[in-house]
Amino acid sequence: MALLNIDGLSKEFDGLRALDQVSFTAEKGEILGIIGPNGAGKTTLFNIISGIYPASDGEVAFQGKSILRMKPHQVSRLGIGRTFQIVRPFPNLNVETNILVAYGHRFYPDLWNSTGPFRRADTLKEVQILLEKTGLQPYQKQLAKNLPLGIKKRVEIARALALEPRLLLLDEPSGGLRFEESARLMGLIRTVRDQGISVLLIEHNMQVVMDLCNRIVVLDHGSKIAEGSPETIRSNPQVIEAYLGKSVRLEDEED
Amino acid sequence: MISGYLITILITIIVYAILAHSLNVITGHAGQISLGHAAFFGIGAYTSALLYTGGGFPFWASVPLAAVVAGVVGAVLGIPCLRVRDDFLAITTMGIGFVVEAVFLYLPFFGGAMGIGGINLPKWFGREMSKPEYFLLILIVFVLLILFDRRLGRSWIGLAWSSIREDEQAAEAMGVDVVRFKVMAFVLGSTIAGLAGGFYAHFLTFIMPQNFGFGQSILILCMVVFGGIGTRWGPILGAVILGILPEISRPIMEYRTFVYGLLLLAMMRFQPGGLLGEESTLPRMLRRIQFRPSENR
Numbered sequence: 001m002a003l004l005n006i007d008g009l010s011k012e013f014d015g016l017r018a019l020d021q022v023s024f025t026a027e028k029g030e031i032l033g034i035i036g037p038n039g040a041g042k043t044t045l046f047n048i049i050s051g052i053y054p055a056s057d058g059e060v061a062f063q064g065k066s067i068l069r070m071k072p073h074q075v076s077r078l079g080i081g082r083t084f085q086i087v088r089p090f091p092n093l094n095v096e097t098n099i100l101v102a103y104g105h106r107f108y109p110d111l112w113n114s115t116g117p118f119r120r121a122d123t124l125k126e127v128q129i130l131l132e133k134t135g136l137q138p139y140q141k142q143l144a145k146n147l148p149l150g151i152k153k154r155v156e157i158a159r160a161l162a163l164e165p166r167l168l169l170l171d172e173p174s175g176g177l178r179f180e181e182s183a184r185l186m187g188l189i190r191t192v193r194d195q196g197i198s199v200l201l202i203e204h205n206m207q208v209v210m211d212l213c214n215r216i217v218v219l220d221h222g223s224k225i226a227e228g229s230p231e232t233i234r235s236n237p238q239v240i241e242a243y244l245g246k247s248v249r250l251e252d253e254e255d
Numbered sequence: 256m257i258s259g260y261l262i263t264i265l266i267t268i269i270v271y272a273i274l275a276h277s278l279n280v281i282t283g284h285a286g287q288i289s290l291g292h293a294a295f296f297g298i299g300a301y302t303s304a305l306l307y308t309g310g311g312f313p314f315w316a317s318v319p320l321a322a323v324v325a326g327v328v329g330a331v332l333g334i335p336c337l338r339v340r341d342d343f344l345a346i347t348t349m350g351i352g353f354v355v356e357a358v359f360l361y362l363p364f365f366g367g368a369m370g371i372g373g374i375n376l377p378k379w380f381g382r383e384m385s386k387p388e389y390f391l392l393i394l395i396v397f398v399l400l401i402l403f404d405r406r407l408g409r410s411w412i413g414l415a416w417s418s419i420r421e422d423e424q425a426a427e428a429m430g431v432d433v434v435r436f437k438v439m440a441f442v443l444g445s446t447i448a449g450l451a452g453g454f455y456a457h458f459l460t461f462i463m464p465q466n467f468g469f470g471q472s473i474l475i476l477c478m479v480v481f482g483g484i485g486t487r488w489g490p491i492l493g494a495v496i497l498g499i500l501p502e503i504s505r506p507i508m509e510y511r512t513f514v515y516g517l518l519l520l521a522m523m524r525f526q527p528g529g530l531l532g533e534e535s536t537l538p539r540m541l542r543r544i545q546f547r548p549s550e551n552r
Contacts, residue, residue, distance in 0.1 A: 073429075115412060
């Protein structure tokens with residue numbers, strides 16, 4: 001059974017079809033790239049999986065169970081962590097506390113548990129391990145708003161990992177980063193995958209996508225136009241057309 | 256001896272301090288704006304007044320019940336309200352304020368514009384409490400509330416509130432049940448405001464709808480913002496300063512609102528975080544003197 005099963009998923013915004021009958025699966029322990037030109041519906045897809053938008057039609061099942069009607073906090077407690085295209089760590093909390101918020105998923109559901117102090121020896125030890133793994137230790141006590149973008153993105157990933165997820169949704173992790181920063185972040189994503197956590201990766205940087213992903217799904221105008229290994233996607237004429245247009249005249253097309 | 260005038264001011268200030276603290280739970284800790292907080296203050300005051308004068312309940316029962324009723328009303332009104340965000344929440348809570356004030360004003364049951372009189376200070380040891388004793392009683396309650404707030408601030412509930420205040424969407428993506436924690440803050444804030452209302456009614460001995468109108472809601476919000484929204488002591492400092500101000504500015508009575516306005520404008524311009532806000536001048540100076548490691552927020 002696939003970890004994530006998306007079947008005939010559609011989403012309409014006031015008549016605009018953002019997603020049209022999209023189906024694919026994500027298996028355990030793979031990095032699945034989601035690519036496509038701007039406006040293809042990639043982030044919309046993430047927002048539906050994580051419960052922010054309701055779907056217009058179709059089904060999303062996680063570990064064989066439908067999650068379509070769940071609220072975002074229920075989806076995240078089930079084991080789906082995410083980051084945002086425009087980073088949103090909690091700006092006025094330090095890095096450690098940012099991560100603690102996510103560890104709270106163990107305590108929030110029960111009123112009595114949630115009255116206990118959030119600085120507990122056992123949880124703090126786990127935070128240390130996570131900080132070490134993500135290379136965030138030097139920033140532990142710094143407010144998230146004062147950190148550079150690359151570190152903020154790493155905080156977001158660490159925070160999502162604190163949910164103890166089986167699936168991570170990463171929305172353009174390399175966006176806005178310099179080459180070295182982006183390379184380090186990709187190393188982290190690889191480590192995450194090697195621990196058996198599946199990753200859905202929205203990415204515009206083709207080199208990153210081709211390097212990192214086991215499989216790739218291509219969206220264009222809300223529809224899935226291709227799916228397969230990086231090699232087959234690279235040579236797929238429909239994909240090339242979606243990215244570059246039909247009659248390629250580079251002088252005119254570049255912006 | 257403490258004069259009667261001074262003790263009256265002290266009691267008024269401490270009631271305001273509790274009230275400002277109660278709004279701080281909703282607006283400061285959980286980040287949810289409320290422009291109708293005086294409604295819950297009023298619900299507490301009217302509940303305890305009616306139970307005392309009409310129901311024959313003693314003070315010791317009427318005031319806790321006032322808190323409970325205000326909390327229950329807070330839950331009933333909060334659950335639908337807190338599904339909307341930001342500016343909509345401001346308008347909805349403002350609406351609650353106007354409706355509650357109108358209910359007090361137009362329903363004969365609540366005494367109409369004449370209000371309710373004949374509410375007395377509590378009795379103990381077979382006699383009526385003196386005003387200094389009453390002050391001490393409220394002070395003790397206030398200290399307990401602050402201790403409770405400190406405990407909450409260090410709990411997972413407090414952490415969930417911080418995350419909602421910082422970024423609601425990110426919070427729910429991290430497993431925080433946003434609606435539930437917002438309602439929790441709203442109920443707790445309303446309960447404490449109701450408690451303050453009970454104390455207020457028994458001290459004034461006479462309450463009217465105007466005491467709990469829109470102006471009062473704004474005044475409470477001013478105290479919170481002025482002192483430092485979200486900080487533990489800021490709203491209390493705000494309540495003390497804005498509570499004393501009308502007394503020391505009696506000579507310029509007519510210009511009082513004008514002075515208030517100027518003060519708030521100056522505040523917004525020079526200390527947007529409030530007097531005790533994290534990045535305001537005063538805490539910075541204190542930190543430099545004391546040099547202690549920064550708080551783990």
